[in-house]
Amino acid sequence: MTDDLHMAELLGEAPKTPDPGFRVDVLARVAARARRRAALDRAWKQIVMFTLIGVVFPIAQAFGLSWHAAQPVLLVGAVLGFASLFAALSIQGPRPLLARSRALLRAVSRARQNDHHVTIMAA
């Protein structure tokens, strides 16, 4: 029997029923790709931002803007930078940034306490 269906079956059969495992794998892959894309977007934004910051000063110098003359502009820039940081923290919530800082501070203070405790015990 060399009909089409027979050849198709020999070449590879279709799964008889929908496989829930396959669906789970697909959804996991979708999530992983979304995470990867988001990470890539973040990385690009950071690269662009830091490049712009780095490029501003040489350009300013090239146009003959001295450090003294640029001070008001830099002051405004710094104020705007802090304002946008504050706005971002207010909108997105301070949790990730502050939680990381708090955890770091806690770890440092705990390490110091342990050192102090060891010193007292040794004395």
Next chain:
Amino acid sequence: MEGGEEQRLIGLARKGDMHAFGRLVDAHQAAVRAFLRRLDGNAADADDFSQDAFARAWEVLDRYDGRSSLRTFICGVAFQYWRRARRAGARRQAREDAYAGLSDTETQSDPRMAQRLALRRAMEELPEDQRAALALCLGQDFTHQEAAEVLNLPLGTVKSHITRGRARLQAALGVAAEQGQ
């Protein structure tokens, strides 16, 4: 799955409903996986490409205009993934090595295995488009028109690919039958 229900699920999936997308995956996974298994010969690799194709389909679902069926659209994406991986070359070499190792032992003991290997070898020798056309249409999963949409080829070319490819496979099976006797 009926067309109306599928359109409703596509609409929900476009808005980010993963449950709706999961139901679309369930509805079309058999056709996509069968196509890639016949095309590639390795079930694990084929399922890998299928999953990538579905994941990509989720990302570009907004671009799906509904002129062809969703199944056709996903198979088109899957074919692109398969072709890219095949051109990378490594998988093919590994598989050919595996067949070379199998050919001396399995073909003599199991006539069905001999047929399978003969068919697989014949498929490997076909040009990519011809091979994909056969993988789509042999199991009667897709019409010639749908295969033409998946492969982005004229209908006449697909028909000629299938006629020639089928003859090559039948010839390969004939050879396998003679070896089995």
